[in-house]
Amino acid sequence: MRRVIVDTDTAGDDTQALALSVLTDRLSVEAVTVVAGNVAFDRQVENAKYTLSLVDASDIPVYEGARSPLVKSHEHATEIHGEGGLGGDLFPETGIDSAEGFAPDEIVARCRESPGEVTLLCIGPLTNLALAHAREESLPELIDEVWVMGGAVECRGNVTPAAEFNVWADPDAAKRVVDAFDVTLVDWGLCLRTALGPDILDEIDAMDTDLADFFREVTTVVRERGEAGGLDGITQPDGLTAALLAYPELRERVESYPVAVDDREGLTRGYTSVDFEGVTGEPADTRVVEAADSEGFADAVLAMLRDRDPDAAFE
Ligand code: RIB
Numbered sequence: 001m002r003r004v005i006v007d008t009d010t011a012g013d014d015t016q017a018l019a020l021s022v023l024t025d026r027l028s029v030e031a032v033t034v035v036a037g038n039v040a041f042d043r044q045v046e047n048a049k050y051t052l053s054l055v056d057a058s059d060i061p062v063y064e065g066a067r068s069p070l071v072k073s074h075e076h077a078t079e080i081h082g083e084g085g086l087g088g089d090l091f092p093e094t095g096i097d098s099a100e101g102f103a104p105d106e107i108v109a110r111c112r113e114s115p116g117e118v119t120l121l122c123i124g125p126l127t128n129l130a131l132a133h134a135r136e137e138s139l140p141e142l143i144d145e146v147w148v149m150g151g152a153v154e155c156r157g158n159v160t161p162a163a164e165f166n167v168w169a170d171p172d173a174a175k176r177v178v179d180a181f182d183v184t185l186v187d188w189g190l191c192l193r194t195a196l197g198p199d200i201l202d203e204i205d206a207m208d209t210d211l212a213d214f215f216r217e218v219t220t221v222v223r224e225r226g227e228a229g230g231l232d233g234i235t236q237p238d239g240l241t242a243a244l245l246a247y248p249e250l251r252e253r254v255e256s257y258p259v260a261v262d263d264r265e266g267l268t269r270g271y272t273s274v275d276f277e278g279v280t281g282e283p284a285d286t287r288v289v290e291a292a293d294s295e296g297f298a299d300a301v302l303a304m305l306r307d308r309d310p311d312a313a314f315e
C-alpha cells in the first residue's frame, strides 16, 4: 500500500478523491491537510471530516493549513461547487476536532519520520506544500512522490483562458513546487478528455446507495453548469488524480517535460508552460499524464459508489 497524505481544498470533486483514496486497498491515507481554495476554509475542513465519516475513516487526522495563498488574493469557486462546496444544500457540522498542528509542519514531520515513504496527493492549490518546503528545504528528497491536480496543458483554462483553478489560485506556490519537486501532473485537459459521460451519470442516478446520493448532491451545480455549457458529462479532476495514483493501469501515456508556471499577476497568471521540444534547456522533471483510460476510471467510480469498492473494477 502506498502511504499518502491528501492535501485538499475540500469541495465537490475533492470529496470523491478522498473517498476513493480511503476505500481503495492500494492506498493508505495517513493524514488529510486542508488548504485555501474552493470555498470558505472552515467549510472545507468540515467537508473533509464529513467525507471521511461517510467512508468510516474519521480516525484519519485532519490538519488545518494555509487559509490564504502565499501572496495573491483569490476568489472561491462557489459557482462550481455551490455555497459551502457540497452542492449548496449540505453544510455538515461534524463536531470532530481538527488535529493539533499546522498542516505544512505536519507534512514536514511525517516526511522526516519516514524518508522516501510518503506520497503527497495535492488536489487543491499548492500553498501548504510550498510552505512545507520553506520549512524543510530537503523535503524533495524526503518525499516519495508528489501528484498534483493542476495546470492546463495545451488547453483553455477553467478559471481564466490561460489557467486552471488550483494553479491560478496560488501561482507563487505552484511555481515553487513545480521548480523544486519532481511532480506528476494531472491537468485540466486530461480531465476534459476523461469526463464522466451521460451514460455513466445515468447509471449513478439509478443507484440507491449513500455514496451515490452524496455524489449526486455534491455534483448538483457542476452538472447544471455542464449541461448549460454543452459539456456532455462532468469532469472529476481530483477523483481522476486519485484514481491515476492508485491504479497505474489507468495511465495510458506519461511523458516528462520541463514545465514552468507564470506567477505574475495579470492575463497569464497561473499559466503552465510545457516545453515539449526541450527548447528551454530546463530539466524535464515534470511527469505529465497525457492519456488515461477513461472507461476504467468510470468503472472505478461506479464500483465505489455502488459497492464502496473501487478496486472491484480492476479484478
Ligand atoms: O481546476 C479543478 C480543481 O480546482 C479541482 O481540484 C477542484 O476541486 C478545484 O480545486
Ligand code: CA
Pocket: 008, 009, 010, 011, 013, 014, 037, 038, 123, 124, 238
Ligand atoms: Ca480540489
